[in-house]
């Protein structure tokens with residue numbers, strides 16, 4: 001039998017367990033099944049231990065914060081937000097609720113396992129399982145909060161109230177970050193909000209079980225986020241890394257180290273396009289979890305909510321001039337997201353499709 005047929009059978013069998021990677025770990029496996037094996041090239045960039053992602057302190061005077069966010073978005077595409085308005089107790093209960101869902105008895109959890117969201121909700125392992133050449137060591141509960149709100153009854157009860165609350169908290173953080181970004185770009189503070197960028201909201205509640213052979217696989221493959229902005233809540237385990245070019249032109253990974261109470265923000269492909277490349281959507285990945293405790297993270301994605309065919313998006317006209325002509329063509333949200341869904345997570349960045 002050819003390798004690809006072998007793989008297709010193994011992938012299908014794994015999906016049909018409806019128990020995710022957590023199910024494999026529960027079964028007591030001591031090695032990583034071959035469908036999760038990643039070519040080592042994906043893992044081979046050096047890690048620059050002396051570098052760290054910039055922090056942005058929201059308690060500083062607004063002009064300083066605007067300046068920090070602008071330079072972090074231009075230069076790094078990633079930053080850690082500290083002294084934001086969300087209580088640490090809310091962050092902790094969100095993480096605990098997500099952990100509780102992924103650690104429900106298999107028979108209860110697997111009832112939610114699906115690749116066709118029900119009421120905007122889907123629990124699954126590897127959204128791109130049937131498209132990618134190697135699977136990643138993680139499971140995810142995905143909820144679409146907007147533009148169409150989810151059916152609340154379809155959100156697993158063990159985390160329902162916490163996730164509904166977290167959607168509101170993350171939205172408030174995104175509102176503040178977007179307004180600071182807009183001011184940094186010389187736009188009116190509500191420009192992104194007025195373009196409906198707080199209305200398209202997706203939440204991915206990730207669970208990265210301990211991995212018996214972490215060098216053979218990844219927690220999440222190398223990718224950029226196909227969104228305006230991501231607000232990420234992570235627990236204390238760590239493993240997220242962002243790519244960065246250093247002085248000599250070489251690329252390195254920089255650890256996005258967990259900071260108690262901080263939220264990670266990163267620029268997505270759409271914001272890079274809106275800003276005509278001023279802000280950068282940066283590649284990142286998550287290493288397979290080598291600790292003996294599962295890692296939990298909650299990524300909230302913000303996208304334009306207005307999606308009718310007559311509404312197109314592209315570089316913001318206010319930012320363009322004869323010295324700064326558009327580098328991308330205009331497109332509809334459906335055109336953009338359709339291209340994302342048809343590709344493997346870690347293939348070439350989406351924005352190349354829309355380059356002029």
Ligand SMILES: O=C(O)CCC(=O)C(=O)O
Pocket residue numbers: 204206220225232234240284286297298299
């Ligand atoms: O779990 C993480 O730290 C990152 C997740 C991520 O990159 C994503 O969901 O796009």
Ligand SMILES: [Fe+2]
Pocket residue numbers: 223224225284
């Ligand atoms: Fe991401």
